[in-house]
Every structure is written in C-alpha cells, then in structure tokens.
Amino acid sequence: xxxxxxxxxxxxxxxxxxxxxxxxxxxxxxxxxxxxxxxxxxxxxxxxxxxxxxxxxxxxxxxxxxxxxxxxxxxxxxxxxxxxxxxxxxxxxxxxxxxxxxxxxxxxxxxxxxxxxxxxxxxxxxxxxxxxxxxxxxxxxxxxxxxxxxxxxxxxxxxxxxxxxxxxxxxxxxxxxxxxxxxxxxxxxxxxxxxxxxxxxxxxxxxxxxxxxxxxxxxxxxxxxxxxxxxxxxxxxxxxxxxxxxxxxxxxxxxxxxxxxxxxxxxxxxxxxxxxxxxxxxxxxxxxxxxxxxxxxxxxxxxxxxxxxxxxxxxxxxxxxxxxxxxxxxxxxxxxxxxxxxxxxxxxxxxxxxxxxxxxxxxxxxxxxxxxxxxxxxxxxxxxxxxxxxxxxxxxxxxxxxxxxxxxxxxxxxxxxxxxxxxxxxxxxxxxxxxxxxxxxxxxxxxxxxxxxxxxxxxxxxxxxxxxxxxxxx
Amino acid sequence: xxxxxxxxxxxxxxxxxxxxxxxxxxxxxxxxxxxxxxxxxxxxxxxxxxxxxxxxxxxxxxxxxxxxxxxxxxxxxxxxxxxxxxxxxxxxxxxxxxxxxxxxxxxxxxxxxxxxxxxxxx
Numbered sequence: 001x002x003x004x005x006x007x008x009x010x011x012x013x014x015x016x017x018x019x020x021x022x023x024x025x026x027x028x029x030x031x032x033x034x035x036x037x038x039x040x041x042x043x044x045x046x047x048x049x050x051x052x053x054x055x056x057x058x059x060x061x062x063x064x065x066x067x068x069x070x071x072x073x074x075x076x077x078x079x080x081x082x083x084x085x086x087x088x089x090x091x092x093x094x095x096x097x098x099x100x101x102x103x104x105x106x107x108x109x110x111x112x113x114x115x116x117x118x119x120x121x122x123x124x125x126x127x128x129x130x131x132x133x134x135x136x137x138x139x140x141x142x143x144x145x146x147x148x149x150x151x152x153x154x155x156x157x158x159x160x161x162x163x164x165x166x167x168x169x170x171x172x173x174x175x176x177x178x179x180x181x182x183x184x185x186x187x188x189x190x191x192x193x194x195x196x197x198x199x200x201x202x203x204x205x206x207x208x209x210x211x212x213x214x215x216x217x218x219x220x221x222x223x224x225x226x227x228x229x230x231x232x233x234x235x236x237x238x239x240x241x242x243x244x245x246x247x248x249x250x251x252x253x254x255x256x257x258x259x260x261x262x263x264x265x266x267x268x269x270x271x272x273x274x275x276x277x278x279x280x281x282x283x284x285x286x287x288x289x290x291x292x293x294x295x296x297x298x299x300x301x302x303x304x305x306x307x308x309x310x311x312x313x314x315x316x317x318x319x320x321x322x323x324x325x326x327x328x329x330x331x332x333x334x335x336x337x338x339x340x341x342x343x344x345x346x347x348x349x350x351x352x353x354x355x356x357x358x359x360x361x362x363x364x365x366x367x368x369x370x371x372x373x374x375x376x377x378x379x380x381x382x383x384x385x386x387x388x389x390x391x392x393x394x395x396x397x398x399x400x401x402x403x404x405x406x407x408x409x410x411x412x413x414x415x416x417x418x419x420x421x422x423x424x425x426x427x428x429x430x431x432x433x434x435x436x437x438x439x440x441x442x443x444x445x446x447x448x449x450x451x452x453x454x455x456x457x458x459x460x461x462x463x464x465x466x467x468x469x470x471x472x473x474x
Numbered sequence: 475x476x477x478x479x480x481x482x483x484x485x486x487x488x489x490x491x492x493x494x495x496x497x498x499x500x501x502x503x504x505x506x507x508x509x510x511x512x513x514x515x516x517x518x519x520x521x522x523x524x525x526x527x528x529x530x531x532x533x534x535x536x537x538x539x540x541x542x543x544x545x546x547x548x549x550x551x552x553x554x555x556x557x558x559x560x561x562x563x564x565x566x567x568x569x570x571x572x573x574x575x576x577x578x579x580x581x582x583x584x585x586x587x588x589x590x591x592x593x594x595x596x
Contacts, residue, residue: 256558259557259576259577260483260486260557260576262577263483263485263578264485264486264489267486267489267493267577268489270493270581271493271496274493297485379531
C-alpha cells in the first residue's frame with residue numbers, strides 16, 4: 001500500500017498521535033465548503049488508516065463518497081480496509097434513528113449502539129496500541145432539525161465514550177446552520193463541548209502570530225461592517241413597514257372618498273332607470289338633482305384623480321414648476337371669486353397688485369387647496385379671509401384664516417405629511433385623502449417658500465405661506 | 475311603515491329617501507347622528523327601520539346606534555349602510571339587523587328593507 005503520509009501528516013488538524021492526552025481529543029470542525037471539510041477529513045482519517053489503526057465514519061452519503069474519493073487519491077486501498085473491518089462507514093441519519101426515541105436521544109441506547117461499533121472497530125486492529133478515529137455528523141443533522149439541545153447532549157455522550165475507549169473524535173458543522181445568531185452563542189456552546197476547534201477554511205493556514213493578529217483585525221472589521229449593514233437594513237425595514245402602513249390606511253380612505261361620489265352617481269342612475277322601467281314620469285326636480293350630482297361628482301372624482309397623480313409625481317421628484325411674472329393678488333382674488341359655498345363668506349385683505357415670480361397654475365392650486373381646507377375645517381360656516389402682505393426685503397406673505405374647529409398644536413406639523421389625515425384619528429370625517437396640504441407644501445417648497453400654521457386671536461386656523469423676495473428667486 | 479334615513483352625504487340621503495318614497499314608505503331624514511336623535515326626541519311617529527351611515531361628522535353611526543339602543547332599545551331595526559369593505563364586520567359592533575355596502579344597488583336596498591318589514595322584530 002502506497003501512502004502519501006508526508007502530505008497526510010502535514011495537516012493543520014490536531015496531531016493524531018496516541019500520546020495519552022491526545023487520545024481523547026474531541027475536535028470540532030466548522031466549514032462553509034464541502035471540499036474543505038473533505039480535504040481535512042481525508043487527512044484525519046487517512047493518518048489513522050495509514051498507521052494501521054481503525055476509522056469510523058458516520059456521515060451523509062455525499063460526504064462518504066467524497067471522503068472515499070480523497071482516500072483513494074492518496075493511495076489508500078479503502079476496499080481492503082473495509083474488508084478488514086478497519087474502515088466502518090455508517091449513514092448518519094440511519095445511525096441516528098437507532099437511538100432516537102420520540103424525537104429525543106435515548107442515552108443508554110445511544111451508548112450501547114455507538115459502543116458496539118467502537119468495540120468492533122478496535123477488534124479489527126491487531127496489537128496493543130489500537131486507536132480508533134471517529135468522525136460523526138449526527139450532531140449537525142440534529143442541529144439542522146432544530147434539535148440543538150439533543151446535538152449538545154450527543155456531544156457529551158461522545159465525550160463519555162472517549163473516556164472508555166482510545167478514541168480520537170471529530171465532528172463537523174456547516175456554518176450555514178447558524179445564520180441568525182449574531183452573538184455567536186451557538187458556536188460558543190458547541191466549542192465548549194470540544195477540546196479542539198478547527199475554524200472554517202481560510203483561518204487554518206495561519207502560521208505566524210502576525211498573520212493571526214491580522215486575521216483577527218480583519219474579522220473584527222468585517223463583523224463591525226456587517227453589524228452596521230444589519231442596522232441599516234433594520235432601519236430600512238422599519239421605514240418600509242411605516243410606508244406600507246400609511247399606504248394601506250391611505251387606500252382605505254381613498255376607497256371611501258371614491259365610493260361616496262360613485263354611490264351618488266349610481267343611485268341617481270338607478271332611480272331614473274327604475275322610473276323608466278315602471279313607465280313613470282320622471283319628476284323634473286329629480287332629473288335636475290341627478291344631473292347636478294353627475295356634474296358635481298364627476299368633477300370631484302376628476303380632482304381626486306389629479307391629486308393622486310400630483311402626489312405620485314411629487315414622490316417621484318418629477319413635479320416641476322414654471323415661474324413667470326404673476327400678479328399674485330389677482331390670483332388670490334380669482335380663487336376666492338370661484339368659491340360657491342353658501343355657508344361661508346370670503347374676504348380678500350391686501351393690495352390690488354403684487355408681482356411675484358411663481359408658477360401661476362401651481363400657485364393657484366396652493367391657494368385653492370388652502371381655501372378648500374379652510375372650508376372643510378369650518379363646517380359651521382363663517383368668514384374665510386385671505387390676507388396678502390408684502391414687505392420690502394421680506395418677500396410675500398399669504399395668510400388664509402378661518403373661524404373653524406382649528407388644528408391642535410401637536411398636529412400642526414403633521415398635517416402637511418403625505419396621507420397624514422388618512423391615518424389620523426383626529427375627527428375622521430374631516431379627513432380627506434390627506435393629499436391637499438401635502439401637495440400645497442411641496443409646491444411652496446419648490447418655490448423656495450415655506451408654510452406653517454399659526455393660531456389666530458380667535459378660534460380657527462391660520463395657514464401662513466411665505467415666499468422669498470423675488471430678487472432671490474433666480 | 476316609517477323609515478328614518480341617517481346619512482351625511484346629501485345626494486346619497488336624497489336617493490335613499492326618493493327610492494323609499496317611490497315604494498310607498500313614510501320617510502324622514504337626518505344628516506347626522508345628533509340631528510337624528512333630536513328628531514326622535516321631538517316625538518311623532520317612531521320609525522320601524524333606521525338606515526344608518528357609519529361615517530358622519532360629529533356623532534357617527536356607531537355612536538348613534540349605541541345611544542339609540544340605550545334610549546329606545548330595539549324599537550327600530552337598524553340597517554347599516556357603509557362604504558367600508560367589511561360591512562359585515564361592523565354590523566355586530568353596532569348591533570345592526572342588516573347591512574348593505576356602498577355603492578349599493580337600489581333594488582337590493584329595497585329588498586333588505588322589505589325583508590325586515592316582513593320579519594317583524596321580537
């Protein structure tokens with residue numbers, strides 16, 4: 001038998017010499033690549049077979065195949081060793097099933113089964129200094145099934161067997177078994193059950209102290225980088241969850257906002273159809289109410305859809321403004337003139353003309369949204385004032401003042417958030433889709449301006465828009 | 475047969491009132507939970523059926539239903555009219571006798587009403 005012992009003994013594994021202390025060595029090998037495991041295992045088992053000792057391999061079928069391949073490459077006559085009963089190959093899952101009872105290890109049965117295998121292997125080797133190498137993967141199978149306690153129990157049973165027999169033990173765990181344990185606790189637990197640890201590949205070739213310290217520094221840096229990355233992912237996930245929550249709440253409110261006009265449209269259509277079907281005369285006031293509703297509600301639906309589109313453009317950063325010289329005073333007056341709420345009166349308080357550099361269409365939208373908001377938040381009616389002021393060097397200030405229910409101080413920032421009202425418990429009925437004020441604020445920001453809510457000296461709200469001086473508008 | 479329609483949206487309320495009157499019911503209407511309670515408080519013919527919207531300003535449908543049961547017990551049967559997707563989930567919450575989802579079909583609404591009319595309450 002030609003044996004490449006020089007290569008086999010050049011292993012980084014613990015020395016396979018029966019010097020008493022080491023004869024009970026119980027080492028554990030971690031790995032990420034099968035090739036690394038099998039190369040190391042080939043050296044370990046090969047050193048025993050080469051020295052005329054026995055080896056027990058309790059492994060998965062693929063590891064058995066890989067190991068036999070490597071032993072043959074090194075010139076071992078594996079078939080001969082098998083026929084001499086010096087090489088015992090057992091399937092890990094089958095062996096495990098011999099002493100597992102109701103998902104638990106039966107310790108007595110386990111010692112009996114494994115002990116018999118060890119005794120048979122020892123008997124196959126002639127002479128007094130008969131040694132047995134044992135490699136086992138049953139612990140890794142248990143761990144993979146989530147039976148971590150049972151795996152550690154089996155490790156201790158192997159330790160007990162090693163006190164009874166001249167065993168050199170090796171077990172192996174793929175690192176992929178511990179994906180979610182950032183604190184390394186399972187690996188620490190496993191290591192403490194062993195007398196020698198072989199880390200996963202890349203760290204076994206370290207020869208000098210300098211290399212060792214460098215490797216530790218690199219690992220520390222990697223660990224820190226990973227922790228930072230994990231924290232980043234955790235935060236991103238939190239943000240995503242909040243966004244999904246806001247979106248779901250928004251969808252529920254949007255569905256309600258869309259269903260209400262549709263209910264009216266469908267209802268009037270069916271009322272008229274029922275009249276036609278029953279061959280009743282349609283009362284003119286009924287027809288008028290239906291057509292009026294059709295006109296009003298389709299307009300409302302179209303506005304809702306525009307807002308949704310604006311909002312998605314803002315989110316995508318695609319909303320653009322086109323500034324031109326605009327008389328903002330007449331813009332404000334024209335928006336007020338368009339209001340037809342019978343319960344409210346609208347007052348313009350400001351100069352006849354103020355020239356500013358704004359996007360007239362978008363700014364009209366801002367004023368309209370603020371006026372609509374003022375109407376919505378003063379359901380009992382009342383005066384709504386639009387006050388326009390311009391002070392030299394201070395820009396333009398537009399205040400929309402209502403006498404409504406007001407906005408509690410702790411809501412004054414959040415009302416401008418996208419979908420804000422969609423998930424507000426603050427009088428749900430007043431909540432629209434939570435887009436109007438958000439869109440207004442974004443348009444104002446695109447103009448370099450700002451918006452805030454002030455408390456007027458009477459109950460109600462005062463929304464203040466400030467635009468920078470035109471000179472700064474470049 | 476008297477029916478009270480409690481709904482804040484003027485169009486939807488108007489449609490329900492017209493459809494019910496076309497069928498010969500005596501119908502009264504209220505735009506909020508509070509004005510419905512005020513109406514009942516003023517006396518007159520107490521309705522046998524109340525069509526009740528859930529989302530209304532001020533006192534909403536749920537609050538109205540609770541107050542109604544406190545004041546009048548099960549005198550009237552309540553049909554919940556809601557745009558919420560889970561109308562049947564809201565129904566036990568307000569101890570309603572029936573429910574219909576918006577946007578509703580008028581024929582279905584009238585069927586629900588006449589089913590309660592045929593099933594006089596205990």
